[in-house]
Amino acid sequence: MFGRMNRRYDVVVVGGGPAGLAAALGALDSGVSRVLVVEREPEPGGILRQCIHAGFGLHHFREELTGPEYAERFVTQAMDRDIDVAPHSYVTGLAVDSSGHRLVRVLSSRGGLATVECRSVVLAMGCRERTRGAVRIPGTRPAGIFTAGLAQKLLNLDGYLPGRRAVILGSGDIGLIMARRLTLEGCKVEGVFELMPYSNGLTRNVVQCLDDYGIPLHLSTTVTRIHGRDRIEAVTVAPVDEAGRPDAARAWDVPCDTLLLSIGLIPENELSESLGIALDVVTGGPKVDSTLATSLPGVFACGNVLHVHDLVDFVTEEALRAGRFAGEHARQIRRPRDAIALVPGANVRYCLPHTLSADRPHTVYMRAKTRMSPCILRVGNLLERKLRFVVPAEMIHLTIQPELLERFYEDRLQIDLLPVDGGGAP
Amino acid sequence: MTERQEQHYVCISCPIGCPLRLVHEGDQIIEIEGQECNRGAKYARQEFTDPRRTFSTTVPITGAVYGRLPVKLSAPVPRQAIPAAMAAIRLLCAEAPVRLGQVLLRDVAGVAGVDVVACRTMDRVMIAPS
Amino acid sequence: MYDVAIIGGGVVGCAIARELSRYHLRTVLLERFAEVGFGTTKTNSGIIHAGQQTTPGTLKGLLEVRGNAMFDQLQRELGFGFRRCGELVVASTAEEMASLERMKADGEAKGVPGLEMWGAQRLRREEPNLSLHLVGALFAPSAGVINPYEFAFALAECAVQNGVELRVEHEVQSIALRDGGGFRIHAKIPSGPGAVPSGPGAVPSGPGAVPSGPGAVQAVPDAASATCVDVEARFIINAAGVHADKVAAMVGADDFTIRPRRGEEYLLDRRLEGIVTRLIFPVPTPASKGILIIPTFDGTLMVGPTAHDQDDRFNVPTTTEGSEEVFATVRRLCPSLDARATIAEFAGLRAVSDTGDFIIGPSRVPGFFHVAGIQSPGLTASPAIAVHVVELVGRAGLPLVEHDGFNPHVAPPARFATQPHEVRQALVEADPRFGRLVCRCELVTEAEVHQAVDHGARTLDGVKFRTRAGMGRCQGGFCTTRVMQILSRRLGVPFHEVTKRGAGSWLVIPMAEDREAAMTEAGATTGDPAAGATEEAPCSDA
Ligand SMILES: Cc1cc2nc3c(=O)[nH]c(=O)nc-3n(C[C@H](O)[C@H](O)[C@H](O)COP(=O)(O)OP(=O)(O)OC[C@H]3O[C@@H](n4cnc5c(N)ncnc54)[C@H](O)[C@@H]3O)c2cc1C
Numbered sequence A: 001m002f003g004r005m006n007r008r009y010d011v012v013v014v015g016g017g018p019a020g021l022a023a024a025l026g027a028l029d030s031g032v033s034r035v036l037v038v039e040r041e042p043e044p045g046g047i048l049r050q051c052i053h054a055g056f057g058l059h060h061f062r063e064e065l066t067g068p069e070y071a072e073r074f075v076t077q078a079m080d081r082d083i084d085v086a087p088h089s090y091v092t093g094l095a096v097d098s099s100g101h102r103l104v105r106v107l108s109s110r111g112g113l114a115t116v117e118c119r120s121v122v123l124a125m126g127c128r129e130r131t132r133g134a135v136r137i138p139g140t141r142p143a144g145i146f147t148a149g150l151a152q153k154l155l156n157l158d159g160y161l162p163g164r165r166a167v168i169l170g171s172g173d174i175g176l177i178m179a180r181r182l183t184l185e186g187c188k189v190e191g192v193f194e195l196m197p198y199s200n201g202l203t204r205n206v207v208q209c210l211d212d213y214g215i216p217l218h219l220s221t222t223v224t225r226i227h228g229r230d231r232i233e234a235v236t237v238a239p240v241d242e243a244g245r246p247d248a249a250r251a252w253d254v255p256c257d258t259l260l261l262s263i264g265l266i267p268e269n270e271l272s273e274s275l276g277i278a279l280d281v282v283t284g285g286p287k288v289d290s291t292l293a294t295s296l297p298g299v300f301a302c303g304n305v306l307h308v309h310d311l312v313d314f315v316t317e318e319a320l321r322a323g324r325f326a327g328e329h330a331r332q333i334r335r336p337r338d339a340i341a342l343v344p345g346a347n348v349r350y351c352l353p354h355t356l357s358a359d360r361p362h363t364v365y366m367r368a369k370t371r372m373s374p375c376i377l378r379v380g381n382l383l384e385r386k387l388r389f390v391v392p393a394e395m396i397h398l399t400i401q402p403e404l405l406e407r408f409y410e411d412r413l414q415i416d417l418l419p420v421d422g423g424g425a426p
Numbered sequence B: 001m002t003e004r005q006e007q008h009y010v011c012i013s014c015p016i017g018c019p020l021r022l023v024h025e026g027d028q029i030i031e032i033e034g035q036e037c038n039r040g041a042k043y044a045r046q047e048f049t050d051p052r053r054t055f056s057t058t059v060p061i062t063g064a065v066y067g068r069l070p071v072k073l074s075a076p077v078p079r080q081a082i083p084a085a086m087a088a089i090r091l092l093c094a095e096a097p098v099r100l101g102q103v104l105l106r107d108v109a110g111v112a113g114v115d116v117v118a119c120r121t122m123d124r125v126m127i128a129p130s
Numbered sequence C: 001m002y003d004v005a006i007i008g009g010g011v012v013g014c015a016i017a018r019e020l021s022r023y024h025l026r027t028v029l030l031e032r033f034a035e036v037g038f039g040t041t042k043t044n045s046g047i048i049h050a051g052q053q054t055t056p057g058t059l060k061g062l063l064e065v066r067g068n069a070m071f072d073q074l075q076r077e078l079g080f081g082f083r084r085c086g087e088l089v090v091a092s093t094a095e096e097m098a099s100l101e102r103m104k105a106d107g108e109a110k111g112v113p114g115l116e117m118w119g120a121q122r123l124r125r126e127e128p129n130l131s132l133h134l135v136g137a138l139f140a141p142s143a144g145v146i147n148p149y150e151f152a153f154a155l156a157e158c159a160v161q162n163g164v165e166l167r168v169e170h171e172v173q174s175i176a177l178r179d180g181g182g183f184r185i186h187a188k189i190p191s192g193p194g195a196v197p198s199g200p201g202a203v204p205s206g207p208g209a210v211p212s213g214p215g216a217v218q219a220v221p222d223a224a225s226a227t228c229v230d231v232e233a234r235f236i237i238n239a240a241g242v243h244a245d246k247v248a249a250m251v252g253a254d255d256f257t258i259r260p261r262r263g264e265e266y267l268l269d270r271r272l273e274g275i276v277t278r279l280i281f282p283v284p285t286p287a288s289k290g291i292l293i294i295p296t297f298d299g300t301l302m303v304g305p306t307a308h309d310q311d312d313r314f315n316v317p318t319t320t321e322g323s324e325e326v327f328a329t330v331r332r333l334c335p336s337l338d339a340r341a342t343i344a345e346f347a348g349l350r351a352v353s354d355t356g357d358f359i360i361g362p363s364r365v366p367g368f369f370h371v372a373g374i375q376s377p378g379l380t381a382s383p384a385i386a387v388h389v390v391e392l393v394g395r396a397g398l399p400l401v402e403h404d405g406f407n408p409h410v411a412p413p414a415r416f417a418t419q420p421h422e423v424r425q426a427l428v429e430a431d432p433r434f435g436r437l438v439c440r441c442e443l444v445t446e447a448e449v450h451q452a453v454d455h456g457a458r459t460l461d462g463v464k465f466r467t468r469a470g471m472g473r474c475q476g477g478f479c480t481t482r483v484m485q486i487l488s489r490r491l492g493v494p495f496h497e498v499t500k501r502g503a504g505s506w507l508v509i510p511m512a513e514d515r516e517a518a519m520t521e522a523g524a525t526t527g528d529p530a531a532g533a534t535e536e537a538p539c540s541d542a
């Protein structure tokens, strides 16, 4: 029920975005009945509430939905299946009592600082955006510099334009989508600037969001200086060399009153860190086994808090699984310990989960380090698959069947992305 | 006889984004290749004959938890009709409660069968946040 | 007519205002920005120096040691963030060790307490993350770190509570000598949208507050969106920081010039907390500019500052060269520091006078006092400067009659984040607004934002520097709209008129305006709404 929070649950989910909602549903699927989702916003739905563009659900629902539509389907299911959702509530900490129960500390104006007891916890806190500090753009510190997500929230939830003349740094999907969105609302987008020699967003977004509206995309170019005293007045942009160093001699100034930063997302793991959960330095999220359990017993993770996803459908898939395993854990069902370490090899930035067991199929998610086309995806000596096209921005997923692992006696399985003659890594 | 020409598109029907090549003689399509599935061919044909787009935006809403209601077009409109559609939507104003899928405007910008629909349910709340 | 007008609400102006508020006087503090302390005071290293490093025999050196000693009491009275963490000047050669010995002797002569020489072993034990090349250090236990803006806010609040009138967004433009003595100060104030409510009543007045604006003459419309007011005063104290020479020139008392010297600072992620626990200075040499490692009061590390002269007194940019210089230098002291851990960077201007020392005292225009050239260690010296200036003005004829109602205390803000579980629980029970989270990175609640407004915050930055909302890792991504909403409600202005730090620093444009424009446009053409706005043409046909 929306707004209800009892003292005791089987599973408590931290965060009510698509990951949290699916995890809650997954937990019910596993046979537990008391599930709570804690959400700090006024309503569940997570970041999807502000992603009003279409492009969600093609894998999971086989139709193209907008973010709010995708979210609503899960919210409705959660309500129908009597999951408790506590809005305006923030999880500040977690403790374990002597009988092994997890104590979740929830802060809200209605319930004060409450302690909720449960057997399993699913972390689904999502991610936050990288800021100006992270890319160290020199210059003044005027008003008018927004992360793309904040601008998106202002525009799509609150109804305010961030400005009238914008420059966008970063050509990931969020940057591209915001370029179109601002243009439609009458804000002039002077250009999208991208450090890399290729766009980090989906090709379809480059076509639909920039090309259609005549917005220039400047590849291998970055913002090197911010100007303006009270409000931003201009940025200096400069082409970069292979090592990413700006060439000051070819720099130029772009007048603008707004700079949007779409320069990457970071899993939001302050809570996990404070609990001493082991994190992966590459993903920024927890290390998890094949049940999506973190290093802290009974605590699971999924969605953007685990690793930054580009498609919500995979978030849902991962979260349903995490929820199911969390529910099993609450019911004291134990799975065999994983015996195989899954490690990233050539051209693989990371792969998840960190360990596998031989008894069931596994969905493995990974990201490439560079753009390659075509290439071979190789899993130890068990499996080879030809991929037409890989880019770092698009997650690769793969199912490993138990038959393959049954006769695998080593303790380490490496995943490589190998160039094919004629194609390959640049 | 018209000369054989080619057009290049990027399929936007799904996130894969197949690069498509369409060969044509005048209005006559000879060949389409590059698609991973047949939606790609359909897309190239559409782009060649009648390029259409859809978009989503927001309209102001009163009495709801937030000040804006996300809306979308129920189907794509011809690309040139986007400004007119946007202008028409800009005049809309909703009042909570609104249901997911509720039609706010029919036949937007004069395109028959394309409606502006709500992308989410927004209940009426007692105190609207300032 | 006021007895005293202080021009400039930096830490120096605020300290003087509080000092004057001990006496039966009518004092006004005029500040250009929307809040006090938004000049150099907000953008420095935040160090309360021990004093052993400053040249003996200078006014600077004298007031620095005196100022340092005043901070324990001030902290008790005003509740700002301050901790004596001690400082280490570290040496990497035997010659440097020798100069540390000299520094120690100088410092002791100036009265700097507790100086100690440390050998390599002691240094390694106390600060194990410093470079292995270091051979020893001079330890000064009385050095500390402070949240300088909190100090300035508290000084101003205390002054206001004791009757000083604070007028923010008052930019002094000219000063005329009044017939019959005193001055008429002409100040520009903003008006129209975006103007932050200011002037009398801007900061809630405490028990001792005088009736508002005895000296405000009239408001006259000026150029564009600005209005001007005249303020009359018998004495002027010029504490305009980097603009002090310009202000002095308004009365023809410009017998010095100020050269701004920019210093860049880089704030690092909280995960580096504890890498060093004391302030780490290199031995000052002509070559090295003294780039330091600062464990700030809030627990984050900061590195900087650089030192480069510049002419522009308003735009204070950080630069790529500055960042490289800072990290190259500090990595020699502490190799695990890395530019990639930066979460924020900023720069400030030191007001370097042509004498190189502080310029404090009467000018050649009777009644007009300079407090100029207050470069580093101005923050440290500020309370001592204030006492010194008030004494001088008193000697020049200002009657200093103490009033018994002086309350030296202001209530420190309740910090939810730093409280143990039980205290948090009690706070939420007492005020449910403590249960509503505003900033997730620093765990700031709605109640704290309201408190900040109660204590004078008028802008997003004002709230940020009082509560830390927006200072953490996400740098405002989460809290910006929440804080704007509260400010909008509390100041009684529309959401879009909330600014980052005063007029000109607008944040958003309401879409409703656009809709109204579209309505009129559509209405003006035909009845068919869709036909009206085609010229907007966001879609290119390419
Ligand atoms: C701008 C943008 C565009 C995108 N476009 C697409 C697209 O076109 N197609 C697609 O498939 N995917 C897209 N994605 C990706 C997809 O939306 C995300 O991967 C997905 O929303 C992640 O879900 P999540 O539940 O992990 O995180 P979130 O949606 O961020 O949800 C996390 C929730 O946890 C809450 N929370 C965090 N900490 C706490 C705490 N301590 N206590 C209580 N609550 C807490 C947060 O408030 C939030 O509601 C896009 C993402 C963005 C940002």
Ligand SMILES: Cc1cc2nc3c(=O)[nH]c(=O)nc-3n(C[C@H](O)[C@H](O)[C@H](O)COP(=O)(O)OP(=O)(O)OC[C@H]3O[C@@H](n4cnc5c(N)ncnc54)[C@H](O)[C@@H]3O)c2cc1C
Pocket (backbone or CB within 6 Å): C007, C008, C009, C010, C011, C012, C013, C030, C031, C032, C033, C036, C037, C038, C039, C040, C041, C042, C043, C044, C045, C046, C047, C048, C049, C170, C171, C172, C173, C239, C240, C241, C242, C243, C244, C247, C261, C262, C263, C264, C265, C305, C347, C348, C349, C350, C374, C375, C376, C377, C378, C379, C380, C381
């Ligand atoms: C990078 C850096 C690091 C530093 N580190 C330290 C340190 O660690 N320890 C230390 O003790 N000191 C330090 N300092 C020095 C210290 O910051 C200054 O000495 C101190 O802040 C000066 O305060 P102020 O009030 O004189 O100047 P400001 O804070 O600049 O105040 C002057 C005020 O006058 C106002 N003003 C100017 N013109 C007008 C006008 N015409 N009308 C109305 N108002 C006007 C301005 O808006 C401003 O608010 C540092 C300085 C810098 C730049």
Ligand code: SF4
Pocket (backbone or CB within 6 Å): B011, B012, B013, B014, B015, B016, B017, B018, B034, B035, B036, B037, B038, B039, B040, B041, B043
């Ligand atoms: S052709 Fe098929 S697979 Fe390829 S992008 Fe289009 S819809 Fe997707």
